[in-house]
Amino acid sequence: MKPADxxxxxxxxxxxxxxxxxxINVCTSSGCVPFGALKVLKAFEEAVKEFGVEKECKVARTxxxxxxxxxxxxxxxxxxxxxxxxTPEKVREIVRDHIVLGLPMKxxxxxxxxxxTKQQRIVLKNAGKIDPHRVEDYIxxxxxxxLVKCITRMTPQGVIEEVKDxxxxxxxxxxxxxxxxxxxxxxAHGSPKYIVANLDEGDPGVFANRTLAEADPHSIIEGMVIxxxxxxxxxxxxYIRAEYPLAIQTLKLALEQARVLTxxxxxxxxxxxxxxxxxxxxxxxxxxGEETAILASVEGRRANPRPRPPYPAxxxxxxxPTLIQNVETLANIPNIxxxxxxxxxxxxxxRCTGTKCFSLTGKINNPGLIEVPMGITxxxxxxxxxxxIPDGRKFKAVLVGGPSGGCxxxxxxxxxxxxxxxxxxxxxxxxxxIVVIDDQSCMVDTAxxxxxxxxxESCGRCNPCxxxxxxxxxxxxxxxxxxxxxxxxxxxxxxxxYIKEASLCGLGQTAPNPVVTTLRYFREEYVEHVVEKKCRxxxxxxxxxxxxxxx
Amino acid sequence: MSIGTTxxxxxxxxxxxxxxxxxxxxxxxxxxxxxxxxxxxxxxPWGGCRICMVEIHGTPKLFPACATPVNTGMEVITxxxxxxxxxxxxxxxxxxxRTHVCSVCVANNACExxxxxxxxxxxxxxxxxxxTSQEIDSTHKSLVxxxxxxxxxxxxxxxxxxxxGVHILDLKNRGKDSQIIIDLDQKWGDSDYCTSCGKCAKVCxxxxxxxxxxxxxxxxxxxIAEFILSRRNx
Numbered sequence: 001m002k003p004a005d006x007x008x009x010x011x012x013x014x015x016x017x018x019x020x021x022x023x024i025n026v027c028t029s030s031g032c033v034p035f036g037a038l039k040v041l042k043a044f045e046e047a048v049k050e051f052g053v054e055k056e057c058k059v060a061r062t063x064x065x066x067x068x069x070x071x072x073x074x075x076x077x078x079x080x081x082x083x084x085x086x087t088p089e090k091v092r093e094i095v096r097d098h099i100v101l102g103l104p105m106k107x108x109x110x111x112x113x114x115x116x117t118k119q120q121r122i123v124l125k126n127a128g129k130i131d132p133h134r135v136e137d138y139i140x141x142x143x144x145x146x147l148v149k150c151i152t153r154m155t156p157q158g159v160i161e162e163v164k165d166x167x168x169x170x171x172x173x174x175x176x177x178x179x180x181x182x183x184x185x186x187x188a189h190g191s192p193k194y195i196v197a198n199l200d201e202g203d204p205g206v207f208a209n210r211t212l213a214e215a216d217p218h219s220i221i222e223g224m225v226i227x228x229x230x231x232x233x234x235x236x237x238x239y240i241r242a243e244y245p246l247a248i249q250t251l252k253l254a255l256e257q258a259r260v261l262t263x264x265x266x267x268x269x270x271x272x273x274x275x276x277x278x279x280x281x282x283x284x285x286x287x288x289g290e291e292t293a294i295l296a297s298v299e300g301r302r303a304n305p306r307p308r309p310p311y312p313a314x315x316x317x318x319x320x321p322t323l324i325q326n327v328e329t330l331a332n333i334p335n336i337x338x339x340x341x342x343x344x345x346x347x348x349x350x351r352c353t354g355t356k357c358f359s360l361t362g363k364i365n366n367p368g369l370i371e372v373p374m375g376i377t378x379x380x381x382x383x384x385x386x387x388x389i390p391d392g393r394k395f396k397a398v399l400v401g402g403p404s405g406g407c408x409x410x411x412x413x414x415x416x417x418x419x420x421x422x423x424x425x426x427x428x429x430x431x432x433x434i435v436v437i438d439d440q441s442c443m444v445d446t447a448x449x450x451x452x453x454x455x456x457e458s459c460g461r462c463n464p465c466x467x468x469x470x471x472x473x474x475x476x477x478x479x480x481x482x483x484x485x486x487x488x489x490x491x492x493x494x495x496x497x498y499i500k501e502a503s504l505c506g507l508g509q510t511a512p513n514p515v516v517t518t519l520r521y522f523r524e525e526y527v528e529h530v531v532e533k534k535c536r537x538x539x540x541x542x543x544x545x546x547x548x549x550x551x
Numbered sequence: 552m553s554i555g556t557t558x559x560x561x562x563x564x565x566x567x568x569x570x571x572x573x574x575x576x577x578x579x580x581x582x583x584x585x586x587x588x589x590x591x592x593x594x595x596p597w598g599g600c601r602i603c604m605v606e607i608h609g610t611p612k613l614f615p616a617c618a619t620p621v622n623t624g625m626e627v628i629t630x631x632x633x634x635x636x637x638x639x640x641x642x643x644x645x646x647x648x649r650t651h652v653c654s655v656c657v658a659n660n661a662c663e664x665x666x667x668x669x670x671x672x673x674x675x676x677x678x679x680x681x682x683t684s685q686e687i688d689s690t691h692k693s694l695v696x697x698x699x700x701x702x703x704x705x706x707x708x709x710x711x712x713x714x715x716g717v718h719i720l721d722l723k724n725r726g727k728d729s730q731i732i733i734d735l736d737q738k739w740g741d742s743d744y745c746t747s748c749g750k751c752a753k754v755c756x757x758x759x760x761x762x763x764x765x766x767x768x769x770x771x772x773x774x775i776a777e778f779i780l781s782r783r784n785x
């Protein structure tokens with residue numbers, strides 16, 4: 001395989017696909033499979049044969065389109081007709097009406113236009129369009145052309161400059177400028193150098209990275225190889241949670257395909273570039289996604305974070321310079337190289353360029369996976385894309401940033417989403433989890449829930465996170481049981497401040513965010529719980545009431 | 552290759568130390584005292600107890616002095632109202648975390664946690680005390696581990712691994728449930744690999760690991776790791 005052969009594969013595949021008049025894409029990602037997507041896929045394959053249209057109609061599996069609440073989702077091209085909640089029984093009708101008669105079944109189409117119009121898909125541009133199990137599909141969409149451009153026409157320094165120009169910042173949550181990180185690793189002394197792709201998505205209700213790996217695994221691999229070329233790394237690891245079996249299977253297959261096409265290996269596309277990727281599986285610890293903990297885990301040790309400095313760019317895996325990036329960051333890279341940093345910087349805001357994937361969950365009409373430009377307001381996300389609150393309930397708060405994010409009230413809905421703005425109001429970008437909370441939820445109970453999660457997931461190395469969070473949890477237990485005192489609120493504030501500032505790693509430093517923000521924006525609920533022993537949502541004091549009932 | 556030096560300010564005093572020195576050692580070399588607990592000279596810094604936290608001018612973060620190397624031009628603050636509050640918080644949280652009753656502890660008057668509480672003026676604990684009933688293992692012929700008194704500083708693990716070279720001690724579970732274990736979570740008496748060197752008891756800052764019927768003031772030797780290393784490197 002030579003660089004020019006990639007172009008040949010692309011041309012061949014495009015011709016092959018053009019031979020079909022229609023393409024039926026059945027979403028077979030983790031969201032749709034439990035709803036019977038594989039049966040739907042099989043039903044389509046049988047139906048096109050039954051109607052004798054298998055020559056003009058290609059049935060393919062595909063990744064997630066984002067509308068996870070109405071799965072299985074099926075897209076029929078041309079025209080991007082999105083069918084929702086498709087059952088094997090409906091398949092025959094769809095093929096007959098849509099393919100044979102040319103009459104799309106309007107009543108089965110997804111009708112929430114707004115879900116897509118406000119989105120901007122860069123990372124997820126192939127999700128729902130290509131078959132993630134076929135590397136040819138990815139190449140036909142322009143895949144690996146960015147890698148070819150790098151190794152044939154750009155210097156490693158040139159690639160880094162392009163990434164710097166794009167303004168891309170780490171999508172793992174902290175928002176460190178990616179280009180700057182690459183220069184640090186490129187300049188660091190030591191050999192070999194390593195790349196670790198972080199796919200340890202441990203937050204409850206967050207599934208953006210999983211979806212990416214299931215829908216477009218080669219974009220991650222291509223991003224890694226480009227990064228390897230830029231920083232001079234020889235070996236890469238994708239660290240993925242073992243709880244993602246479908247993503248693991250998809251990545252394994254993709255890695256194998258990339259090796260066969262010499263897009264990975266000791267002599268990539270006969271240019272002498274050497275880079276290999278191995279998978280590493282996480283054992284289910286949330287903290288393993290922290291950048292120094294991930295290193296320990298890849299090395300085969302207990303996933304404990306360690307103090308920084310030294311930073312992984314200088315001393316990472318086995319003490320060697322290591323580039324750690326979230327997979328979403330890496331999947332942006334081929335686009336940046338292909339279209340240029342300047343093109344990328346047109347999206348988003350000047351300080352936060354590009355897009356960000358969010359997992360939209362909770363009390364919302366259109367839950368699912370979205371990709372929006374940075375700087376979009378929370379209101380647009382919740383009410384336009386998300387379609388607002390179901391069952392006529394009232395919006396109460398939105399938790400941004402996963403279990404260690406902040407609970408923001410209605411008055412902050414017009415806040416533009418970017419790293420700095422979120423930090424200012426007490427939330428974080430984090431893993432991109434957005435949980436919408438309606439008036440049936442109690443904010444004290446919500447803060448308690450996320451504190452419980454962080455207590456369970458604390459590694460135990462440093463005192464504030466281990467002992468501090470455990471005490472905070474006990475105070476919450478007391479308040480929600482009706483044993484709260486006003487001093488408890490002060491103690492919560494004091495210990496939250498201490499945990500935030502004194503903890504060793506990002507987990508501890510952000511764990512009190514739900515507590516701090518609910519205290520800041522919903523303090524009256526705490527006071528009600530403590531003074532009046534009243535929970536306006538009726539969530540707390542349950543045991544108390546049942547005991548009272550018994551008597 | 553000569554090693555360069557680094558000049559920085561600690562509490563307003565200009566100091567010059569060899570490149571790569573930690574803030575803690577730079578302070579110590581210049582007569583500035585920073586309290587420590589999980590840190591022990593001769594062992595890899597752990598940075599877990601947070602008692603040695605210092606402020607560095609120009610960053611909102613706090614840094615563990617034991618694990619942070621100095622940088623040219625750095626301005627370190629080792630004493631402030633905030634640091635004092637937070638150090639008190641460290642001690643209070645440790646005291647509340649497990650069963651710490653000085654009057655019935657082997658380490659009474661020889662305990663580093665007790666000493667710190669005294670020095671920092673911790674006269675009460677603002678949290679509910681947590682009375683644990685964790686396993687006490689006295690199956691070894693002389694060494695005893697009382698996990699109710701453990702503060703998870705991991706000095707014992709590090710000395711066993713780095714100095715004795717045996718690594719029979721390690722951690723199991725995580726967070727508040729973390730426990731020091733022997734071999735693969737066995738009884739100490741059943742351990743085939745423990746050399747019974749007793750270094751774990753010598754470095755334990757509290758009364759969690761001790762030698763049966765020996766006063767801890769006699770067992771203790773904070774300088775064991777440093778001493779052995781200096782002999783080895785001669």
